[in-house]
Amino acid sequence: MLEVAEKRNKVSVNQSDPLAQELWAKCLARLKTIIPEQEFKNFFLPLRAKSFVGKHLSIFVPSQFFYDKLESDYIDQIAETIEAVIGPDATLEYAIVVDSGDGLSQPLSMVLPGNTTNRHPAVGKPQTTQQEAFSPFYGSALPDSFLHDSNLNSSYTFDNFIEGDYNQFARRFGINISKNPGSTNPFFVYGGVGLGKTHLVQAIGNSIKENFPNLFVLYVSCERFLNQFLDSVSTGKIQQFNKFYNQVDVLILDDVQILKEKEKTQEILFDIFNNLHQRKKQIILTSDCAPKDLKGMHERLKSRFGAGLTVDFLRPDLETRVAIIQHKLQKDGIIIPTEYMEFLARKVDTNLRELEGVIISLVARTTVFNTEVTLDSIKDVIKDIVTDVDDDLTVPSIISMVAEYFKVSEEKIQSPSRLKDIMLPRQVAMYLAKEYTEQSLKYIGEFFGGKDHTTVMHSIRKIKESVKDDAQLKRALEDLGNKLRTKQH
Numbered sequence: 065m066l067e068v069a070e071k072r073n074k075v076s077v078n079q080s081d082p083l084a085q086e087l088w089a090k091c092l093a094r095l096k097t098i099i100p101e102q103e104f105k106n107f108f109l110p111l112r113a114k115s116f117v118g119k120h121l122s123i124f125v126p127s128q129f130f131y132d133k134l135e136s137d138y139i140d141q142i143a144e145t146i147e148a149v150i151g152p153d154a155t156l157e158y159a160i161v162v163d164s165g166d167g168l169s170q171p172l173s174m175v176l177p178g179n180t181t182n183r184h185p186a187v188g189k190p191q192t193t194q195q196e197a198f199s200p201f202y203g204s205a206l207p208d209s210f211l212h213d214s215n216l217n218s219s220y221t222f223d224n225f226i227e228g229d230y231n232q233f234a235r236r237f238g239i240n241i242s243k244n245p246g247s248t249n250p251f252f253v254y255g256g257v258g259l260g261k262t263h264l265v266q267a268i269g270n271s272i273k274e275n276f277p278n279l280f281v282l283y284v285s286c287e288r289f290l291n292q293f294l295d296s297v298s299t300g301k302i303q304q305f306n307k308f309y310n311q312v313d314v315l316i317l318d319d320v321q322i323l324k325e326k327e328k329t330q331e332i333l334f335d336i337f338n339n340l341h342q343r344k345k346q347i348i349l350t351s352d353c354a355p356k357d358l359k360g361m362h363e364r365l366k367s368r369f370g371a372g373l374t375v376d377f378l379r380p381d382l383e384t385r386v387a388i389i390q391h392k393l394q395k396d397g398i399i400i401p402t403e404y405m406e407f408l409a410r411k412v413d414t415n416l417r418e419l420e421g422v423i424i425s426l427v428a429r430t431t432v433f434n435t436e437v438t439l440d441s442i443k444d445v446i447k448d449i450v451t452d453v454d455d456d457l458t459v460p461s462i463i464s465m466v467a468e469y470f471k472v473s474e475e476k477i478q479s480p481s482r483l484k485d486i487m488l489p490r491q492v493a494m495y496l497a498k499e500y501t502e503q504s505l506k507y508i509g510e511f512f513g514g515k516d517h518t519t520v521m522h523s524i525r526k527i528k529e530s531v532k533d534d535a536q537l538k539r540a541l542e543d544l545g546n547k548l549r550t551k552q553h
């Protein structure tokens with residue numbers, strides 16, 4: 065990480081210079097075309113232009129986290145954009161908003177240098193003693209420090225990888241591997257998008273480096289591996305490519321499903337895999353599905369992938385999602401009521417990357433615009449970021465559906481009336497709310513005149529009992545269940 069410049073100056077977030085704004089708008093328009101949409105929304109939309117002096121563009125970033133992320137993951141795209149929009153000697157500087165001010169005092173920001181120029185220190189180095197050294201990550205002859213660069217993101221650690229039922233085994237096993245690399249080979253992790261696979265394998269890599277500084281740990285996404293291989297074919301450097309990968313002590317290959325149908329790349333991977341495996345070098349792989357389900361992957365490779373320990377990531381449970389939100393907000397010094405965290409965790413219920421996107425946007429809003437997080441601002445951000453929100457599957461929407469079905473008013477269902485014609489729909493609504501919303505009994509009870517969880521539990525039991533010999537009720541539950549299921553996706 066770059067050193068934090070000591071320079072602190074007072075600036076106003078809202079008064080940026082118009083030329084800077086115009087240039088930054090052009091940069092954004094260009095970045096939008098080269099950065100994946102979700103990432104663009106998360107990391108670029110919250111940025112604001114600050115000033116433009118000489119060829120020096122300065123932008124506000126909401127937190128140190130943003131700065132680290134931009135400089136580590138998007139530096140190439142940013143540098144290229146700044147050069148295209150402003151010119152070859154253009155530089156970029158970041159102003160991190162550390163205090164948004166309170167109307168009386170001005171916001172405070174901290175200035176950090178960007179790394180847009182001179183970003184390939186290796187380029188142009190004399191190629192004297194390193195003729196043999198080759199890294200497909202950099203191309204040609206390089207000093208050792210580059211040759212053994214792990215390509216890991218140091219912000220992915222075990223400490224900030226929250227443990228819950230859904231990932232407990234994978235996380236604990238990961239820690240175990242980081243203490244005994246080579247012991248379980250390969251370690252294959254699979255599961256859906258945004259569940260934490262990359263975080264876990266990077267944390268293993270970072271931890272191995274800490275425990276065994278002499279081991280060459282290498283992280284590579286399979287997309288990059290594929291491109292490097294294709295490059296090495298076109299430049300006649302297949303041998304060097306092979307040699308480079310065979311000197312790795314811990315190889316972490318992310319998203320191997322990318323190599324489906326890529327015959328030649330699979331062949332070279334098979335060779336590298338066998339070579340490393342025989343020498344007890346640790347291999348760690350991730351994928352979106354189990355090894356046996358990797359269609360378009362050679363059988364012999366599939367069987368190698370599945371020969372060690374395979375773990376799958378399930379969907380994170382509500383409690384873990386709340387813990388993750390809490391952890392991420394705390395890191396940025398933001399406190400929001402637990403109900404809000406729960407609300408957010410219920411709305412974004414599978415993809416942790418989307419959840420993180422929402423949190424980043426919330427943090428950006430609070431730090432840049434100095435506003436408090438409210439339920440409305442959470443809903444707003446969710447609308448922008450989350451692709452699939454279940455607005456229909458809320459307790460009130462279920463009550464309304466049940467009311468319509470039984471032809472009673474919603475108010476009556478929610479009232480304490482003990483008339484049979486009203487009690488039955490009320491109990492059905494409670495039952496369906498439990499089945500379809502993942503809400504707690506206490507939460508559900510609140511929609512029925514503040515009934516406590518034992519009453520809700522009793523109603524649900526009652527329905528489960530009655531349905532056994534009440535055909536009419538059975539049909540009602542089926543009809544309503546069908547309606548709810550169509551709303552689920």
Ligand code: ADP
Nearest residue numbers: 224225226257258259260261262263388416417
């Ligand atoms: P995947 O590789 O499975 O698609 P990622 O590892 O990229 O998912 O995770 C998506 C985001 O969610 C990352 O920013 C990651 O740090 C965060 N994340 C995932 N799992 C956890 C967890 N258990 N604790 C904290 N953050 C997590």
Ligand code: MG
Nearest residue numbers: 261262263318
């Ligand atoms: Mg991933």
